Amino acid sequence: xxxxxxxxxxxxxxxxxxxxxxxxxxxxxxxxxxxxxxxxxxxxxxxxxxxxxxxxxxxxxxxxxxxxxxxxxxxxxxxxxxxxxxxxxxxxxxxxxxxxxxxxxxxxxxxxxxxxxxxxxxxxxxxxxxxxxxxxxxxxxxxxxxxxxxxxxxxxxxxxxxxxxxxxxxxxxxxxxxxxxxxxxxxxxxxxxxxxxxxxxxxxxxxxxxxxxxxxxxxxxxxxxxxxxxxxxxxxxxxxxxxxxxxxxxxxxxxxxxxxxxxxxxxxxxxxxxxxxxxxxxxxxxxxxxxxxxxxxxxxxxxxxxxxxxxxxxxxxxxxxxxxxxxxxxxxxxxxxxxxxxxxxxxxxxxxxxxxxxxxxxxxx
Amino acid sequence: xxxxxxxxxxxxxxxxxxxxxxxxxxxxxxxxxxxxxxxxxxxxxxxxxxxxxxxxxxxxxxx
Numbered sequence: 001x002x003x004x005x006x007x008x009x010x011x012x013x014x015x016x017x018x019x020x021x022x023x024x025x026x027x028x029x030x031x032x033x034x035x036x037x038x039x040x041x042x043x044x045x046x047x048x049x050x051x052x053x054x055x056x057x058x059x060x061x062x063x064x065x066x067x068x069x070x071x072x073x074x075x076x077x078x079x080x081x082x083x084x085x086x087x088x089x090x091x092x093x094x095x096x097x098x099x100x101x102x103x104x105x106x107x108x109x110x111x112x113x114x115x116x117x118x119x120x121x122x123x124x125x126x127x128x129x130x131x132x133x134x135x136x137x138x139x140x141x142x143x144x145x146x147x148x149x150x151x152x153x154x155x156x157x158x159x160x161x162x163x164x165x166x167x168x169x170x171x172x173x174x175x176x177x178x179x180x181x182x183x184x185x186x187x188x189x190x191x192x193x194x195x196x197x198x199x200x201x202x203x204x205x206x207x208x209x210x211x212x213x214x215x216x217x218x219x220x221x222x223x224x225x226x227x228x229x230x231x232x233x234x235x236x237x238x239x240x241x242x243x244x245x246x247x248x249x250x251x252x253x254x255x256x257x258x259x260x261x262x263x264x265x266x267x268x269x270x271x272x273x274x275x276x277x278x279x280x281x282x283x284x285x286x287x288x289x290x291x292x293x294x295x296x297x298x299x300x301x302x303x304x305x306x307x308x309x310x311x312x313x314x315x316x317x318x319x320x321x322x323x324x325x326x327x328x329x330x331x332x333x334x335x336x337x338x339x340x341x342x343x344x345x346x347x348x349x350x351x352x353x354x355x356x357x358x359x360x361x362x363x364x365x
Numbered sequence: 366x367x368x369x370x371x372x373x374x375x376x377x378x379x380x381x382x383x384x385x386x387x388x389x390x391x392x393x394x395x396x397x398x399x400x401x402x403x404x405x406x407x408x409x410x411x412x413x414x415x416x417x418x419x420x421x422x423x424x425x426x427x428x
Binding site for chain 2: 290293342345346353
């Protein structure tokens with residue numbers, strides 16, 4: 001977590017939080033830093049672009065470009081910002097104007113600094129300590145950011161698709177339409193993930209969670225490969241929430257045997273039991289922690305490599321480099337297609353494995 | 366990033382790569398020996414690979 005904070009702190013948002021009123025274009029002058037050596041600048045720009053891509057944002061930017069007059073234009077849609085700071089405050093993120101101007105709401109001033117909202121004065125002063133962490137007061141932030149929009153979108157999409165599918169089975173046992181695509185996947189999760197890992201007796205209880213988490217991660221990973229710039233699963237907070245649900249389900253469905261194996265492992269000499277108990281207890285936390293890190297790191301690494309390869313195109317600026325990076329990006333996109341499904345599968349699989357260990361019934365002698 | 370960090374990250378990647386490579390190789394041997402058990406072997410292989418990968422990523426983030 002420390003590393004993430006560091007990354008966020010180091011990230012200088014050149015493209016900032018880009019806002020435009022009513023999805024129209026906004027302009028601002030390019031920064032004076034661009035008069036320095038062009039190659040180094042390009043590399044820094046690519047790095048900043050990648051860092052910017054990996055972060056959540058308060059608006060939905062489709063793309064930005066610099067026009068002939070040297071003005072930076074953004075094509076984007078603002079999203080609502082919801083703050084709790086002496087009462088509920090809701091306003092459009094267009095008030096921030098690329099994160100560069102101060103938003104005034106009912107006499108209070110807010111500014112976006114390193115992708116976080118801080119309370120400030122009319123001039124937008126940011127006080128920082130030696131480590132360059134801002135010390136301004138931070139309001140409670142419940143904003144509908146880009147990630148939240150896509151989580152809600154995928155949730156509604158799944159609700160629509162799967163409830164329609166479920167209804168179509170009432171009259172007709174044969175799958176119809178999109179059900180033909182999803183039925184084998186659902187059967188795969190039941191027959192190859194849930195039943196072997198959890199067991200014939202208990203698996204039904206966990207099917208709803210396993211199916212939900214599989215399709216949620218899969219669909220949202222696939223959306224991350226589109227040019228929309230969606231990257232929900234490379235936000236560690238999202239994967240933390242997913243892993244926490246797995247952790248809670250495992251913990252609350254743990255039976256007598258499960259806890260016995262954690263705290264007082266049977267059939268082991270007693271000095272070993274004393275050593276094993278803390279390790280096993282720690283293990284119950286490490287399991288969801290590794291789920292969180294795995295999904296987050298895989299998707300983040302994929303996005304970074306992909307964008308770096310696309311960035312090569314702008315570094316080389318000749319036909320060899322461009323064709324090379326295009327070919328590599330295509331190959332990598334195909335690999336990412338596999339990774340998107342594989343990570344969803346692994347998350348579901350390991351969740352099922354943990355649930356299975358929680359409800360397993362041993363017949364000890 | 367300092368040089369020791371980069372070297373450490375490289376070592377982590379080498380270790381994780383060796384581990385996953387061994388798992389993949391052994392799984393292939395096993396499938397060649399018993400093609401009818403390939404489904405189960407693949408599942409076990411993926412789980413083991415995922416666990417190694419998880420440790421690898423955790424170490425990379427620490428680096």
